[in-house]
Amino acid sequence: MTYMAESSYLHLIIDRYTISTYIDIVYIVNKKINIKEYLNALAEPNRLAILAFLKDGEKCACEIHPKLKLPQNLSSHHLKVLKDLNLLRTRREGNKIIYSRNEESIKNYQLELTKIII
Numbered sequence: 001m002t003y004m005a006e007s008s009y010l011h012l013i014i015d016r017y018t019i020s021t022y023i024d025i026v027y028i029v030n031k032k033i034n035i036k037e038y039l040n041a042l043a044e045p046n047r048l049a050i051l052a053f054l055k056d057g058e059k060c061a062c063e064i065h066p067k068l069k070l071p072q073n074l075s076s077h078h079l080k081v082l083k084d085l086n087l088l089r090t091r092r093e094g095n096k097i098i099y100s101r102n103e104e105s106i107k108n109y110q111l112e113l114t115k116i117i118i
Helices: 019-024 036-045 044-054 061-068 070-086 103-117
Strands: 002-006 010-015 026-028 031-033 088-093 096-101
Touching: 019 070, 026 096, 036 103, 044 061, 044 070, 044 096, 061 070, 061 096
Parallel strands: none
Antiparallel strands: 002 010, 026 031, 088 096
């Protein structure tokens, strides 16, 4: 069975053997977006909880780990994974790191995921 995947940046004919490769890397405006890593990140309940917690606005890292009832080092790991995928933005406020959601990046991931499955 063959599927046609269309994107304004990438056109591929995908069969069941190449769909995994297509999902691995999708190009958006010369910027690589790894859908597989995105889905893996969202599959972790603590990362989903962080994104949900930040939906109300930016928070200090010191507010995140107590809310999630996680050790500080584990919450830092999850924050780093989300930040590396460009799902979070950070800024410094004195000695605190303030985290917020990167809504533009989240929408880009969702758009590309929609193009793959719909």
